[in-house]
Amino acid sequence: MAVWLSRLAVDRWRLSNGLKRGEGADAQPIALIAETAHGPRVDAVNDAALETGPRAGMMLADARTLCPQVKAVPSDPAGDLAFLEKLAVWAQRWGPWSAMDPPDGLVVDVTAVAHLFGGEQRLIADARKAFAARDLTASFAIAPTAGAAWALAHFGASASILEVGEDAVVRLADLPVAALRLDSDVITVLRRLGLKRLGDLTTRFGAAKGRDALQRRFRNRKSPASNPLLRLDQLLGYLPEPLLPVVPQKMPLVQRRLMEPIRHRDLLDQVLADLAEDMVRELEGQGVGARRLELGLWRVDGEVVLRQLELSVATRDPAHICRLFADRLEDVDAGFGIETVRLRASWAEPLALEQVDIEARAEVHGTSLAACLDRLTVRLGQGAVRRPVPHASHIPERAQHWHGPLDPEPATQGGLALRRRPLKLLDRPEPIAVLYATPDGYPKAFRWRGDVHEVARVEGPERIAPEWWRERSNVRLRDYYRVEDDRGRRYWIYRHGVIGDGRGGLPLWFLQGFFA
Numbered sequence: 302m303a304v305w306l307s308r309l310a311v312d313r314w315r316l317s318n319g320l321k322r323g324e325g326a327d328a329q330p331i332a333l334i335a336e337t338a339h340g341p342r343v344d345a346v347n348d349a350a351l352e353t354g355p356r357a358g359m360m361l362a363d364a365r366t367l368c369p370q371v372k373a374v375p376s377d378p379a380g381d382l383a384f385l386e387k388l389a390v391w392a393q394r395w396g397p398w399s400a401m402d403p404p405d406g407l408v409v410d411v412t413a414v415a416h417l418f419g420g421e422q423r424l425i426a427d428a429r430k431a432f433a434a435r436d437l438t439a440s441f442a443i444a445p446t447a448g449a450a451w452a453l454a455h456f457g458a459s460a461s462i463l464e465v466g467e468d469a470v471v472r473l474a475d476l477p478v479a480a481l482r483l484d485s486d487v488i489t490v491l492r493r494l495g496l497k498r499l500g501d502l503t504t505r506f507g508a509a510k511g512r513d514a515l516q517r518r519f520r521n522r523k524s525p526a527s528n529p530l531l532r533l534d535q536l537l538g539y540l541p542e543p544l545l546p547v548v549p550q551k552m553p554l555v556q557r558r559l560m561e562p563i564r565h566r567d568l569l570d571q572v573l574a575d576l577a578e579d580m581v582r583e584l585e586g587q588g589v590g591a592r593r594l595e596l597g598l599w600r601v602d603g604e605v606v607l608r609q610l611e612l613s614v615a616t617r618d619p620a621h622i623c624r625l626f627a628d629r630l631e632d633v634d635a636g637f638g639i640e641t642v643r644l645r646a647s648w649a650e651p652l653a654l655e656q657v658d659i660e661a662r663a664e665v666h667g668t669s670l671a672a673c674l675d676r677l678t679v680r681l682g683q684g685a686v687r688r689p690v691p692h693a694s695h696i697p698e699r700a701q702h703w704h705g706p707l708d709p710e711p712a713t714q715g716g717l718a719l720r721r722r723p724l725k726l727l728d729r730p731e732p733i734a735v736l737y738a739t740p741d742g743y744p745k746a747f748r749w750r751g752d753v754h755e756v757a758r759v760e761g762p763e764r765i766a767p768e769w770w771r772e773r774s775n776v777r778l779r780d781y782y783r784v785e786d787d788r789g790r791r792y793w794i795y796r797h798g799v800i801g802d803g804r805g806g807l808p809l810w811f812l813q814g815f816f817a
Contacts, residue, residue: 303450448536452480474500562638590615590652723814
């Protein structure tokens with residue numbers, strides 16, 4: 302069975318904003334846009350925008366010409382793909398496996414499954430009802446091959462079914478050549494040749510002589526999406542079409558169904574400690590550590606209390622888990638009692654086993670940095686804790702950024718092969734007065750904060766050029782020196798500018814850091 306979510310991006314945007322179809326902000330014309338080399342281009346539009354003229358593929362400027370009231374919202378292809386993956390796992394209720402057909406399609410294997418629903422028509426009706434309950438627009442088709450099901454779902458009648466043994470050539474003859482899932486340039490070539498329907502291909506190029514003529518034109522096209530004959534053979538079942546099934550990842554989950562409901566905090570802490578030990582064993586069995594934990598408390602009256610934790614690094618420490626949840630359970634109202642407690646790791650990362658010192662294990666070593674960050678984040682909030690993250694920049698004050706403990710590491714092109722840097726940098730470089738023998742010579746002494754420092758040793762210079770892609774052309778060079786005064790104290794100073802560079806007057810000197 303092929304499922305075509307024709308408005309996946311718009312439906313996901315609407316659901317993420319808590320809107321139902323045609324109400325609230327969804328009644329306003331909305332266009333999801335993507336940045337391209339030629340400017341913003343429309344990826345998808347909602348029903349309100351569709352009625353006023355904008356279409357997918359238009360430039361945003363053209364869409365606003367047709368509908369000045371259209372609201373532009375950035376599209377999220379990565380979010381759409383993640384949403385499609387979740388739908389693929391959810392769609393396995395209609396078959397043993399499912400596969401994604403990006404950007405907006407699903408393929409479900411319903412072989413020998415239709416009789417469980419009372420026939421193929423009822424299976425499609427059940428799927429349509431389930432998607433409608435999720436407020437998703439979808440088109441369905443069932444066929445012996447994935448290619449035929451895709452063609453019928455996109456270009457056939459609603460809820461099309463191609464029976465096994467039915468002549469696919471006759472049934473699909475009136476569909477356009479776009480039903481072969483070809484690249485746009487190949488479709489253009491076929492239309493210029495007068496091949497606009499699948500029937501034109503099967504009639505004129507069904508025999509070996511005719512296939513040779515078409516094969517010679519596309520002999521350099523090796524991928525199925527650029528070769529119409531390969532796609533036609535896949536659609537008719539002459540060639541196999543490999544599909545990559547979506548395998549749901551099993552998240553570690555442990556729970557306790559209590560014989561008697563509990564209401565006291567000490568009993569709840571004991572149950573949580575038991576669940577933490579069970580969770581650690583599950584995580585060790587899978588070789589992962591928990592990054593996000595969800596604790597669910599089912600009360601006797603049917604109410605469910607949920608508490609969630611996000612950790613800065615993957616962990617399998619039961620004491621650490623209990624300590625973090627202890628602060629989140631202070632305001633729990635047990636009501637008439639809690640009868641079920643469930644702990645689930647909804648986010649886990651690979652974590653290798655470590656060989657620890659058995660003797661040192663019994664000693665108290667204090668709190669690790671990761672555990673400290675987790676405790677501060679739980680007590681103070683995620684916005685109150687920051688950590689420095691290296692940034693790819695030669696400019697010292699730009700060589701790091703501040704991120705939250707849960708923020709992902711930024712993508713870089715590898716660490717910069719920088720020379721040795723001082724132990725401490727000043728928040729802002731402070732101006733100093735330098736005495737030197739020649740304008741371009743080494744500094745002999747400098748005055749900083751009223752004290753004169755005689756220079757005993759000098760190493761440098763290390764020249765750092767400005768970042769041309771963000772600075773103006775008149776920004777001056779920097780020549781850095783590592784200097785040591787007569788009392789053994791070491792500083793990091795630099796000369797801002799070079800005499801005669803045409804970018805200002807005499808160079809200025811600054812102190813920016815201290816070495817150990």
